[in-house]
Amino acid sequence: MFKLGLIINPLAGVGGSVALKGSDGADTARQALEMGAVPRAGERALLALDALKGLDLRCYTYPGEMGQLAAEQAGFEPIVLGQIEPGHTSAEDTQNAVRDLVDAQVDLILFAGGDGTARDLHGVVPETIPVLGIPAGVKIHSGVYAITPRAAGEVVAMLIRGELVSLREQEVRDIDEKAFREGSVRARYYGELLVPEEGRFVQRTKSGGKEVEELVLEDIAADLVETMEDGICYVMGSGTTVQAVMEELGLPNTLLGVDLVRDGELIGSDLSAAELLELTEGQECRVVVTIIGGQGHIIGRGNQQLSRELLQRVGRDNLVVVATKTKLKELDGRPLVVDSGDPEFDQQWSGLIRVITGYRDAVLYPVEG
Structure with a gap:
């Protein structure tokens, strides 16, 4: 609600x-x-x-x-x-x-x-x-x-x-x-x-009124990289949109895994849940995720390495969601999904969340557990 x-x-x-x-x-x-x-x-x-x-x-x-x-x-x-x-x-x-x-x-x-x-x-x-x-x-x-x-x-x-x-x-x-x-x-x-x-579906990177995915991914990556802060660990989730951010950083990426970045350097690659907890212990962190096209999952599908323990440590305000407007449109108004396996936790993470959709361009979108 x-x-x-x-x-x-x-x-x-x-x-x-x-x-x-x-x-x-x-x-x-x-x-x-x-x-x-x-x-x-x-x-x-x-x-x-x-x-x-x-x-x-x-x-x-x-x-x-x-x-x-x-x-x-x-x-x-x-x-x-x-x-x-x-x-x-x-x-x-x-x-x-x-x-x-x-x-x-x-x-x-x-x-x-x-x-x-x-x-x-x-x-x-x-x-x-x-x-x-x-x-x-x-x-x-x-x-x-x-x-x-x-x-x-x-x-x-x-x-x-x-x-x-x-x-x-x-x-x-x-x-x-x-x-x-x-x-x-x-x-x-x-x-x-x-x-x-x-919201306007047509944005700066367009062709015939539609998003050009390659250009939009570059814009999303540029926006996020520009706002990354020194001394903060960035847990980089899976997917092509997050991959674009890693490419902007000039770092190797595990497309279907989770990597860890700090101060523009790769700290760990294709990490497990336990490794993420160990490497981020006592560190200020942000978690970068994208959505599964057509389904809307941001937590719990394709990135189970992002454990409840890690997410609770990081906090909802430090969850960074990136996605093209085309992918959001494909959901036909359905909410993004958090499915950690803990209904109480999922409910706590429900509500509106900011989604980066381009360079200095973002939308508010609902999340449900």
């Missing part, structure tokens, strides 16, 4: 209708309310949530106007976390909500707000957690927002249905409201957040 985190900044956008050019800060928001402004962020969130009705999801949110009311109005039975003082929410409440949602292991954080809200999220959300903004603020300069509230809901719905949705790092920007009120636009870059976008 998809675990959706929902955060609403109830004061987002209140300064717009009364010409305050923004809503950042408690004083500005209070002034806007005193001038007769009516908060609309909850209504904007409802437009997004409407696109999610009837889908298999569990909603986690914060009390009252920070998400609970909108979720219940949309027909969900949300799991409510944390505490707030109704009518007096702040940036600190938003950041507390993010931390609690991350602890609840949500698959994505959907938030309603403006650029100030995006800044609040950027300060605390881990780089591995995707977020998507429902535009509700006066200023929307950041690239983390959907073009409309309904569009935000549609992208999340695609994720829940298992459709291909790309992941992109998008900029968080905000302007100086004081300067803006004086007629000057000064946008400042604060960083980036991981954001889902509507």
Whole structure:
């Protein structure tokens, strides 16, 4: 079941209708309310949530106007976390909500707000957690927002249905409201957040609208090799996609076996489960796997050397999945499969996972035990 985190900044956008050019800060928001402004962020969130009705999801949110009311109005039975003082929410409440949602292991954080809200999220959300903004603020300069509230809901719905949705790092920007009120636009870059976008099957390496496998494998390999870190052991699983990564590294590869790489060097070749445990003892590790075409297995078929003991040591966040979009499309929406032989372990590894599908190109895809 998809675990959706929902955060609403109830004061987002209140300064717009009364010409305050923004809503950042408690004083500005209070002034806007005193001038007769009516908060609309909850209504904007409802437009997004409407696109999610009837889908298999569990909603986690914060009390009252920070998400609970909108979720219940949309027909969900949300799991409510944390505490707030109704009518007096702040940036600190938003950041507390993010931390609690991350602890609840949500698959994505959907938030309603403006650029100030995006800044609040950027300060605390881990780089591995995707977020998507429902535009509700006066200023929307950041690239983390959907073009409309309904569009935000549609992208999340695609994720829940298992459709291909790309992941992109998008900029968080905000302007100086004081300067803006004086007629000057000064946008400042604060960083980036991981954001889902509507998936497009046609990508850069294409021919007649279809992937050229050799070129795509080169792109996947280049992306992964570029992000490999010194001092970390990389357990390289079997298959042609992982083989392309080894070729990019200039190392020999065991096509149907498992190899171990560290700092660009081959540490072990065609290793057994016991050898992998011994060689990675006390080491920071990542496990690189691909999918079995047409079947979707990533663990438990063709790579039994990746024992539960090794995977538990490494952790799900350090599982790196690589595959072409063509292979994912061939699954016809079926999830990737973890089949370790331990149903409880398999269930713990279920959920959405990032799949590298090209150079700086990735999608979120569901995994089931």
